[in-house]
Each structure stands twice: as C-alpha cells, then as structure tokens.
Amino acid sequence: MTPELQAATPADIADLRQLYYAVYGPHYPAGLGTDPAEMARLIQDPHTHWLVARRPGTGALVGSAAVHGELVSRIGRLEGLAVHPEHRTGGLAGALTEALCERTIGTGLLDSVYATVRTVSAGPQRVVARNGFRALGILPNAVDLSRRESLALYARHSSGVLDRRVPVPEVPAPLTPLLRAVEQSLGVSYADTRATAPLPAPERPAAGRLETIEAPAFVRRRFRERFPDADGWFCPLHTPNVLLMPDDGHFEVYAYVNRTGSYCALIAAHPGPAAAAAWLEPITRTLTRAGASYVEALVPLDRHDLLSAFLAQGFIPSALYPAMRAEGYGFHDYAVMTHTNEQIDFRGVVVDGPLQPYLDSYASAWASTYLPTLEVAS
Structure with a gap:
C-alpha cells in the first residue's frame, strides 16, 4: 500500500529522530533530524514545509523531507530527505520531493529550490533528477558524517526564471x-x-x-x-x-x-x-x-x-x-x-552521468x- 503524506507535527518528533538515526546513524549533522527543539521550531515555522510519510494501517513513520524557504530571496532548500531502509523501492523519496516542489515552486511561492545530495551512491542524485532538479556542481569534502563526504549541488527553477538571467560580460x-x-x-x-x-x-x-x-x-x-x-x-x-x-x-x-x-x-x-x-x-x-x-x-x-x-x-x-x-x-x-x-x-565518490x-x-x-x-x- 502507498504511504500517506502528511504535514509534520510536534507529535512526530520522537519518530522522526528514530527515522533519521535508522537512515544516517549517529552522525547526521543537521538539527532537523537530531535536535528536538530545532525540529519543533521548524515544524512551526510558516516558511518551512515539512512532510512525513506513514504506512497505512500501522501508521509507522517511514519517510520525511522538508523545504525551508526564505521569502526575501525566494529560494528554498530541500533537506532532511530520508526514507526508511525497508521502504526504498517504492518511489517514496520521489513522491516526497515532488509534493514539496508543488507546494513551493508550483504555487509561485519560491523561484528555485536547491538540494545538496550525497555522493556515496547514485540513488540520491537520480531521485532529485527525476523530479526536475539539475546538477550544478560538486562540493568536495563538504561534510563530516561517518567520514568526510563530498556533496552534489542540484536545483530546480520555477518556469521562466532561467530566461531572465542578467548577462555576465x-x-x-x-x-x-x-x-x-x-x-x-x-x-x-x-x-x-x-x-x-x-x-x-x-x-x-x-x-x-x-x-x-x-x-x-x-x-x-x-x-x-x-x-x-x-x-x-x-x-x-x-x-x-x-x-x-x-x-x-x-x-x-x-x-x-x-x-x-x-x-x-x-x-x-x-x-x-x-x-x-x-x-x-x-x-x-x-x-x-x-x-x-x-x-x-x-x-x-x-x-x-x-x-x-x-x-x-x-x-x-x-x-x-x-x-x-x-x-x-x-x-x-x-x-x-x-x-x-x-x-x-x-x-569513493559515485557520480551519475549529469x-x-x-x-x-x-x-x-x-x-x-x-x-x-x-x-x-x-
């Protein structure tokens, strides 16, 4: 059965911390998946769109992702994309990503959304690429998880934005x-x-x-x-x-x-x-x-x-x-x-073609x- 996507609530924080531990282990560097106070702040932040996925019947939390936006710059950051290891074959990561993009770029709220993606495998790169994100670069040694990892930068733009770029001489x-x-x-x-x-x-x-x-x-x-x-x-x-x-x-x-x-x-x-x-x-x-x-x-x-x-x-x-x-x-x-x-x-870096x-x-x-x-x- 297809997991149900819902807005995250403060009641989800304990389950979310367990999810991020199951996906990333004890080395996840962001407060979004580890710090209860920061998680509560983001869930209640009107500029953050945070979705969770629950398994029908049991209600078990099996996926999470958020887009944190900024109204002044009209830019958003896709972060915290996590799918439980037992549910990675059903397209859930793509469903979470697309739903968040529809709520931000699709409604005209933001001009672009970017994501920094792990390069330990091609899977995360392909997830964002299938949802309209395009590769913009590689960030060597960008973060320390269980070891030093390089990240890839991807972004998705709202329709017509790229056509309005100011020329660079x-x-x-x-x-x-x-x-x-x-x-x-x-x-x-x-x-x-x-x-x-x-x-x-x-x-x-x-x-x-x-x-x-x-x-x-x-x-x-x-x-x-x-x-x-x-x-x-x-x-x-x-x-x-x-x-x-x-x-x-x-x-x-x-x-x-x-x-x-x-x-x-x-x-x-x-x-x-x-x-x-x-x-x-x-x-x-x-x-x-x-x-x-x-x-x-x-x-x-x-x-x-x-x-x-x-x-x-x-x-x-x-x-x-x-x-x-x-x-x-x-x-x-x-x-x-x-x-x-x-x-x-x-x-140790795995890069997809783009x-x-x-x-x-x-x-x-x-x-x-x-x-x-x-x-x-x-």
Whole structure:
C-alpha cells in the first residue's frame, strides 16, 4: 500500500529522530533530524514545509523531507530527505520531493529550490533528477558524517526564471570549465561571456591579526544592525554564529560554522566583501582552527575582482547556481567557491552521468590553482 503524506507535527518528533538515526546513524549533522527543539521550531515555522510519510494501517513513520524557504530571496532548500531502509523501492523519496516542489515552486511561492545530495551512491542524485532538479556542481569534502563526504549541488527553477538571467560580460578563465558544464546541464548559454586572466592577489598589510567572536546571539544582533535588509548581503538560509575582524576593526566578516559537520559558510562582510578580499587566507585558517575543515562562499558571477581574489587564495570554483538572486526583473548567477584543508579523495565518490562534467571541471580548476605551470627551457 502507498504511504500517506502528511504535514509534520510536534507529535512526530520522537519518530522522526528514530527515522533519521535508522537512515544516517549517529552522525547526521543537521538539527532537523537530531535536535528536538530545532525540529519543533521548524515544524512551526510558516516558511518551512515539512512532510512525513506513514504506512497505512500501522501508521509507522517511514519517510520525511522538508523545504525551508526564505521569502526575501525566494529560494528554498530541500533537506532532511530520508526514507526508511525497508521502504526504498517504492518511489517514496520521489513522491516526497515532488509534493514539496508543488507546494513551493508550483504555487509561485519560491523561484528555485536547491538540494545538496550525497555522493556515496547514485540513488540520491537520480531521485532529485527525476523530479526536475539539475546538477550544478560538486562540493568536495563538504561534510563530516561517518567520514568526510563530498556533496552534489542540484536545483530546480520555477518556469521562466532561467530566461531572465542578467548577462555576465567576463569571468576569470579558471571558471570556464564550470560554465561549460552548466551549459550542458541546464541548456543555458554563456557564449557572450569572455574568459579573461584572473587579477593578481590583493595586497594585505604585513601587520595585523584576526579576532574571533563566538557569541551567537551577539553575532546575530550585530549582523542585523549591519545588514537590516537583504541588499547588502546574500547567503540565503544561513544565520551567522561567528564574527571575525582584524585588530584595527576596518572590516567584519560573518560566518556560519557547523562543528558537527565540520563545515562553514561565509555569509557577509562589512562594509563590503572587497574590504576583506585580501584576508581570505587568514580568515580560512582561523575558521579551520574553529572547527571548519570545509569553507564555502557564494560570489556573484559578475564580480571578476572578487572571484579573482578567491582564486588567488586557494578557493576553487565548485558549483554555479544560475538565476539564484532576483534583482528587479532579472536574476543574477552565483558561483560557489570552496576551500578544504583535507586531502581530496574522489575514489569513493559515485557520480551519475549529469554530474561527471562537474567532477572534471573541479579537477581542471584545482590543477590550475595548485599545480605550477612548467616552463621548458630550450
């Protein structure tokens, strides 16, 4: 019999925790499946659509998935997709995914929904692909579960959104393979985007050190004071819990650090990202000491200067999210720049066909960043 899909309620929390333990073991890094208080908050959050699947007759909870949306950015994140190991052959994961997309993208509530998908097998990639999601990149060493795992980035757009992308005149040349992969995956074109040499690394004063503030409530208040609306920052669906600044205080960098999964997202910089562009290496080292082996940042594709600064300081273009941010009638593309301080080992990664060009793209970008150019003397 087909499981019944229902909205999650606080009464489901105990069963949900057992489900996520059965699927992921004791290493699931998100509060959505492990923290009762966070789960209760999300279930009651009007911007979160959380569905559970119950077996008819017994009422046993056998599946779960949620889309957490943000009205300002009109972006959603598909998360917590879990199906009990005994019920994985009936298309339940796809049914949960499609039902959530119908309630968000299908109703015009959101412009796009993205998902980060495990690469330990091709199954999760095929589930989202069958439900209209398209591959956007690979995020090496992105999360620490039972071991360090790479994730794949997928997204599904509302009808007509990709047609309203704002043109990008030029990008640093190391991003070219990534653009070609996106063209192949989504059918969009970057034929008018020039590939030019990256700019030199920005100079940083020799003196100076970074201070770190890890007081989540204070960081949130300070962040909202600095960025009272979404115009000065863009990292949807993340709330900062760490603040970094040099001892002279001429900039502030806000980040979200998840120590359970050992990853970090750079969220914003005040007075602007250019002010901190020369400090990316020490910022990354500081975040690594704070427990983040993987650091990522969203960078506008039309910011050649910022992309060059990230490239010059060890970040790799790992994914590209076309039409991610709405501005007026148009939509802006964003690159996902990533840095990992652990050895990358793709031998355990399983990629379905649409994801293979991104693996090749990452390898090419990594080589251009970390391998020296050899000169042959005659």
